[in-house]
Amino acid sequence: MLHLTLRHRGAPRHLPQAAHRRLPAAALLPLAAALLFAAPAAAQQTQKPPLHGTHWMAVTGKPLAAEAGAQIFQQGGNAIDAACAMLAAVCTMWDVLSWGGETQALIYNPKTGKVIAINALGFAPTGATPAFFKSKGYDFPPEYGPLAAVTPGTPGGLCYMLAEYGTLSLQQVLAPAMEMAGGYAIEAETADSFERQKARLKQWPYSKAIFLTHPGERREAPEAGEVFVQKDLLATLTKMVEAEQDALRHHKSRKEAIYAAYDRFYKGDIAREFVRGCQEQGGLITMEDLAAWKPLEEEPLHTNYRGVEVYKLQQWTQGPTMLQTLNILENFNLKDMGYNSARYIHTIYQAMNLAFADRDFYYGDPYTNTGQPMQGLLSKAYAKDRAATIDKDHNNASAAPGDPYPYEGRTNPFNSLLQQRAHLDFSHALALDESLYHDRLWRGTTSIEAADKDGWVISVTPSGGWPPACVAGHTGVGMSQRMQSFVLDSVLDPFNVVAPRKRPRVTLTPSLALRDNKPFLCFSVQGGDTQDQNLLQFFLDMVEFGMTVQEATEAPNINSDQLWLSLGGEHIEDRRPRPGRVLIGNITPPYVREELRKMGYTLTSGDRTSGPINAIFIDARHGTLWGGSSNNGEDYGIGW
Template sequence: MLTRPELRGTQAAVSATHWLASAAGMAMFDLGGNAFDAATAAAFVIQVVEPHLNGPAGDVPIMVHRAGSESVEVVCGQGPMPLRATPAEFRSRGLDVVPGSGLLSACVPGAFGAWLRLLRDYGRLALADVLAPAVHYAEHGYPVLPKAAEMIGSLAELFRDEWAESGRTYLINGAVPAPGQRLRNPALAATFRRLLAESQAAGGTREHRIDAAHRAFYEGFVAEAIDQFAGTAEMVDSTGRRNGGLLTGADLARWQPTVEDSVWLDYRGLTVHKPGPWSQGPVFLQQLALLEGYDLAAMGAGSAEHLHTVVECAKLAFADREAWYGDPNHAEVPLKALLDRGYAEERRALIGESASGTLRPGSPDGREPFIPPVLDVTVPPDEPSWLAQLDDGVPAVVRRTAANGDTCCVTATDAEGNMVAATPSGGWLKSSPVVPGLGFPLGTRGQMAWLVDGHPNTLAPDKRPRTTLSPTIALRDGQPYLAFGTPGGDQQDQWTLGFFLNHVEFGMSPQQAVEATAFHTDHVPSSFTPRKARPLALVTEAGRDEAVLAELRRRGHQVVEVEPNTLGKVCVTGRAGDDLVLAAASPRGQQAYAIAR
């Protein structure tokens, strides 16, 4: 039985990981906007109301299908590392890995610029209209989510003693906000208002005013504040020491968001589009290429054979991610070979009846794979308690047995056939101290790059670290079909794969597919420091048939049951036939919300 209705409409659909964001997105249609305006408005609201998971200085890949185009583009909001960021620079500070928190791992903020690029090139509305809901919630307040309150509480001592600007931003008169309590961010509201004022002062066309806002952020007062803070402040980070940053105003000034072709694969009559290998997106396609050789429908949804097959395919695909993915502007990524059907057939032969605990990357085009060794990480001291939180780079309170990685999601579809899916993340309150005067922290995506030589994801100046962010758009015969994504760090392309297979292979409706019992493997090292792995773990929400779990254990899987409705928050919009739109949202976490009208 569904916990939420099947949503259909004739005009527009929005689904996002916060109900206020979904409502703000839908409001844009009342102003004459399209799906791209709606997604942008929703994303700016999420920067305000989910500060524990993302912010203006974070990162985002935005998948875009323009009505009538029969193609999908990607607006890349993953900023590169600073020009001063080299492995030698980190080693000179006594570091073998990039810290998961603080100032050293900051990339150029990509999220703000990417959303402006989407609005300028694909939307219709003025920046003032689209940014108005976010300004309102920053200025007048919003109810704090329970997870946000929990994270602030775990870091309150740090915010009081070390990261003072974070304390002024997230504590209320020095106290931790209670779940549901109204929290304001007047500094962020002032930042947004100043960006709008400089945009309006520029005059000219709508596009010219949006470009002026970009300049005010990346060349004006925002860049100046970041330059001053990163260049002069020394803040405690996960090393337990105080370190300054490497990011400069010049790094921001030289960056522009790009629009790229998607990577795609045909599967069961659908063309599935993903971001390139600077994300983990192609791993979704590699899993599909492997699964194409099986009759999943005949196995039955939720059977031991179904779970075993999907998990073993995931292990092979993610092993290739570890060995081969990186910024293709700086590294030779054999993407064509990785997505070749013949390569998938060779890899499929490795899958047997028993669970594999060995990380097995392939040799596309005969190349020798290389995965850097995961270094032993010294366990941080028990005191202060916040140091253990900083030592783990995921945006969650560290203690759960399930996946800790989390982020946000925004999807929108309109009656014209425009579709967008995005997974904003980075710049969360746990990552880095709030920049004085701006109301938001920098991101820490640099933690995902290696400091060893010879790997596609080796850290380098002006190079994007390979990220976990991975939204999806699927077309049918060149026409819009589904746009979807989920929070979840490394698990994003396992939980969304589960949704996709539930719908395509097992005939579930989008809402049924979203609500079905989720699972994943923790086989590969996490992309976040300290890069933990559980090679044989198969994590599943509770409630499965005990006979299925017993069979999985017999095959060698270490089955880890977690609480029901805890893995992922898949958000979906799309088209239902030629004249209806659809929306679905996961009930997990009791915050994602879908609207269709």
């Protein structure tokens, strides 16, 4: 068994007491100069070695969680089984998410040759309305606490994927996570996050009892290497397995037994304790909300970029922004511009800004607000016309949503809102503390990638319930904080205004790509609003510039601040775009920086410009699998 070498540099010191680990990054590569303006002629030295396998590949956010996936593969499970085991493990390890969060996935099914999408995002509970939150002084729903919670989606999403596309039992798949809930040696990154966030954790009695294991001492959180025990969570997982095993004893099928566990979580005694604990602390979730919610299987959205078919989740995520950006960039010769030249950075920045402007106004839950103009937004003609608006010499500081409706034969019903939106003042956003702004821009989670020799491929970007999480009673389950991704005013986004039983538009965005109708790439990243920025550049690094999968995970990217933040801050000024602000790599030469400044950019730089990208390249030529995992953070892979 081959393991990726982990070289963790630690988080930058200016990271505030935030809910998330790992500031985005790409390392200062030894090959940086060679990569700056041309594709590498041959494979270059990277800080982590690439991972190779012929049977299976498992990559995720923590070494122990990758090992959980490896154990399932070794028991004969497929990639879906392994991904479910890794999902259970990272939730149990509070890898900036927990069991009360949300799960979204793309799966390639080799039996049908199709890509399917899994929507396991919770919805807003009873009573969650704009009037309710505005009455409490909010411009957006709060970012922490019980009022930030949508219904939990991860338990249902895991059960659905396992029942429909896995092969093993829930008992087998949850075994590594259950062992960890019974006690595992906690790592410094997570333990230190508990300590940083202890003031907030003390607001909630069930959270305080779990996370602050040394009350009254100077350090109240666990120490690195200490055995961290979660008795309540273990009891919850045990109840789910008991429901499955009881159903099997009553001669139910494997699938029916897994759904019996699902029902116990959403309709049985686990649900009752979850609701009691939520409401006791001021939350809104009801038993009826839990029973009404269910995971959904969907058709993904996709586009073709120079012969590669790229798949994303629907517009309840930000995923289609990458598809829109690729359509715009297809109108330019990126390779001739040179990798990370001023012209290339400018073109990427402008294309992303146009796509994100559309995201910020047109995306939202398609089940409660029908009529989103996705056909127009993803049309090649619309992209060509958007590309023609790009000034090749200057940043467009007022990039605004376009009008995709004519491209699908309709008239835009929101012209009056667009006119109001055009008069929003962005100037106050510049006063927000730089480190706090970027913490909100980059807020992360984890990612899970798995593939096997039989052709199953899965990409998952789960999140929610991250520390500092409000735990729901004695379930051991941290409640989601995803309510904050709603808006309260239709001028910001008429499709994403909070309402009961509605899903918020999220940043979470797994990715799959096919070439010649076969799996080519499986990739994902953590990092809030930067996810599709970084995944776009990772993809272009491989497709346009010929990098290997590991080189592309480590390569320097840029980040645009010219978008509305999806996370953090409860007031308008907290989330406004910052036109022209761009993060570039420290290795960017002075002459490139000067040229960007002349184009109207305000530059910040760092040696890490992307969250940890995890990816699997399916090498059709050799019939093997390549794993890539960024050299930022504790992400890790195992292959065989």
